[in-house]
Amino acid sequence: MRLSVNQVKKQYVEILAVDDLSFEVHSGEIFALLGPNGAGKSSTIRMLIGLTYPDTGNIQFFDDQNQTITLSSELFGYLPEERGLYQESSIIDTLVYMGQLKGMSKSETHTQAEKWLTVFELNERKKDQLKSLSKGNQQKVQLISAIIHQPKIVFLDEPFSGLDPINQEKVIQFLQTLKQQGTTIILSAHQMSLVEKLADRFLLMNHGKAALYGEMQEIRESAKLGNSLIVQFSDPVTLGGFPLSEQLIKTSSLNNNSIKFTLSHDCHVPQFLQTMLTSHQIEGLQIHQPSLHDIYINSIQGTHNG
């Protein structure tokens, strides 16, 4: 199942939440919506699942035969940004209720709920009230409630927020399992290192618009952020020996023999190194491509006002 968003706009009274946004999500991929708070990620997700409607533009969903389809409730799952299922109800009752609302039979929902609760090591507590669980475990239950009916596409608004690193890892494995089963996943997140590891493609939003869009390599190219080199010299060096230029944006000394060079995106690394080798002897070299975190910070800084 894939989807296409075309020139979508959404305005709430005086706030333009989404502005002329277009992108596509491919079938079976993990697609990450990134951006600072207020960038329009949640508004976009709410339009995708039909909670709200675009003022202009359109959103289309396609099945595996590339036919346009209506996104019925059985086809998708949704995890809202803010959590909170029924605190006084038992975990299993809540999951069965949510599954039945998605059109599943009671017995089928029971089976699925127990399966996923076992994955998240919560099956022994299935009869407990939700409020007796920790915040992280409650979040896992809500995540199960979003996918219990085995949807074709899931929308997860901030699935990692409030989770400790171990639970973040569990959720990553969970999402990878879903992906292997062919589920299309659209998520929004602020945990750049996790998302970089997990997602196939990205949409970086800012002020309701698409700032960067595509696979990691495409984003790197679009971001025009160069590589970083960590060079270990044979002899002690000083930063003064490497004047900044159009190609060398920044230098920082790591110790007497090592310097970190931040290059411009159009800097040709072999050529840069060759020039360096004419005057210095190099013992070691590490090349770092800009991370998603670097790209995010670079793209948002200066444009984000709050």
Added chain:
Amino acid sequence: MDKILLVARWEFMRNFKWKQDIISYLVMLTIYGAIFAVQVWDKNSTQKVVNLAVIGEINTELDNKFSLSTLTSALTTEQLLDEIEHTHLDGVLKVEKSGVYTLYVSQQSSWQEELKKNLIDAQKSILLQEMGVSNEQLKKLENPITLNLINQAEKIVGGNVKTLAILASVLSAMAVFSSFGLCFTSVTQEKQHRITEQLLTCINHQQWVDGKALGLCLSSFKSLITTSLMMLIVFSGISVFSDGGQNLNVSAAVISQLILFCVLGVLFWNYVFVGFAATIDDPNHSGKTGLMMLPMVPVMLVFIIMGEPNGQVAKVLSLLPLTSISFMPMRIASMSVPLWHIALSLLFLVVGIYYVRLFATRVFRANITLFGKEPGWADIWRSMLKNHNI
């Protein structure tokens, strides 16, 4: 329809905490029982003989309860009170020739009122004798005619109409208000916790509103039935220990009419509650919480108008959906209401439910996803008038 029933069942079941209900009703029964036991105890422990000293001459016979002795008139008030304090006397009655009686006691007690009544009755009897009027003549003067009231309504209704009218109005109001509190946990809290967002990916707005309203109605009826049962137990208990009581053997036709108006009225008000509760972000700080008290109006009005169940005001208010939940049961319980009044009121109520259901869904649809900003009255009004996209 399946999903509406699923939501309704969920709402009902999560408010149906049978263990807590049984405990609270047992506590209530215990409290009623304790109050009743204290009343019986008080009645049985009332002083049997009152020792009374009389200063002066008392020319009437008092009840056997009062054991009289005489006392010298030379004592001062302080001495009299001291006498009471240090002897077995319960009081001293000073009789003056002018007909003024002064009673000295150390504490208040119910026999003092009885003594006053005894003295007045006895004095009245003496005066009547002096005037040559017999007791029979006095009774005739006090009740010159006998008015027997043959109320057809009581024949139709089958019981004491006034008690039944009060009971019908109070129980209907109780059913409405029991869902008032639940509405905040069921709708506003769910909105605060963003569960509604997730639910709306499973069901549409109309199904959500219908499910909530039905679920809350079921909770109201559960409260109504258990409260009625409690009242029945309490009334039965009282009638066993007291002389008879109110006749509440109501006819089946009247009961079914009362139930019909109660069910539809509660459904009507629950739709109103659900719609408005969806616009409230925080019940503690919202100006709209006051509007949720709107059902108080017919309840208060019905007690004012109860004396005239067939008056113009009662007739009109029993037809309007906003007030019929209190007024039509009151009228049905008080008189023989023309069938066309009942039919018209039902028709208006059903049409009212249809529109209030529609408006509740529009209000909910327009406001449920407005986060961080509670909609104003203008927003609510706009959302009621048009079925727009959000």
